[in-house]
């Protein structure tokens with residue numbers, strides 16, 4: 493169906509509305525015209541309307557902008573259940589990767605899957621994201637790791653965007669891992685050579701995994717500088733496993749975002765803030781990998797950096813389609829105040845994708861919103877393990 497072109501919808505009986513462009517409104521209503529927000533305010537001030545308009549009764553619930561998931565690895569096949577058992581037994585992630593687990597086992601399963609299988613698997617994940625209130629998501633390739641397999645994954649992403657209401661920002665992540673059977677320099681050259689084709693197949697972004705055991709700062713610079721020259725936006729997996737200078741590279745290149753940041757220090761946070769690089773935190777991954785430092789948010793807040801949130805949805809280190817769960821972790825593990833966590837999950841993540849039409853409900857924004865199963869956003873954070881979202885609206889159309 494793809495994101496609806498635009499419908500009219502009146503959302504009534506909103507107990508509490510978080511527009512993000514202004515203070516919360518109690519006892520509110522919100523109108524969407526042709527898929528865009530045309531009015532919001534206290535229900536008592538709702539202008540009189542003429543003609544038939546579809547209505548959604550929020551039944552006193554809290555309404556927030558549709559969540560923006562700033563970082564996912566959605567198209568994959570296979571399972572990483574063996575990795576989980578090993579990790580629970582104390583085996584570090586890098587050791588799992590070294591024995592052919594981790595990304596490499598997912599690459600093998602993804603290459604072996606048919607196009608239709610990959611579309612079906614990825615569509616199911618996109619639907620689960622919508623059911624959890626996510627209306628826009630960044631979606632990376634990265635489990636193909638040959639030119640043809642990576643381009644096929646971009647086609648999968650395009651098919652999923654066309655078949656669901658989710659707004660998708662496709663990212664080419666050929667620089668996810670060096671395939672074990674490839675020469676490093678040769679593989680980096682192939683990633684660079686694939687950039688024009690990736691862009692032609694719908695990629696808007698290029699990302700690289702710059703970390704100990706992944707790509708070096710020099711290799712990531714080669715890939716992202718070429719991507720920037722080709723007209724793609726850039727983002728970077730940085731400071732996840734170790735501090736090797738990736739945040740400095742993101743600042744140097746002016747990347748839209750630096751993501752993960754588990755080993756970020758105060759200096760790195762200041763560099764990101766000064767360069768206007770949005771910091772994307774992925775707490776479900778930090779929790780899964782089991783070496784949580786949980787210091788990044790403190791450094792970023794002190795530096796005044798823009799914080800975004802993502803699920804990092806992937807089969808091994810963060811199998812999570814739920815932004816509400818990520819918001820809970822952002823508050824309970826990182827210690828972000830509730831208002832800042834919701835802001836990060838909407839406005840902050842939209843900024844990480846350089847979009848100003850989503851992530852808020854100001855007049856003229858996309859009519860994308862989530863009706864929470866809560867009267868107040870703080871109740872969503874406190875209520876663990878419950879269904880978080882009652883209804884999701886994309887472009888004025890109720891999708892779930």
Ligand SMILES: [Zn+2]
Pocket residue numbers: 563564565729804
């Ligand atoms: Zn990632």
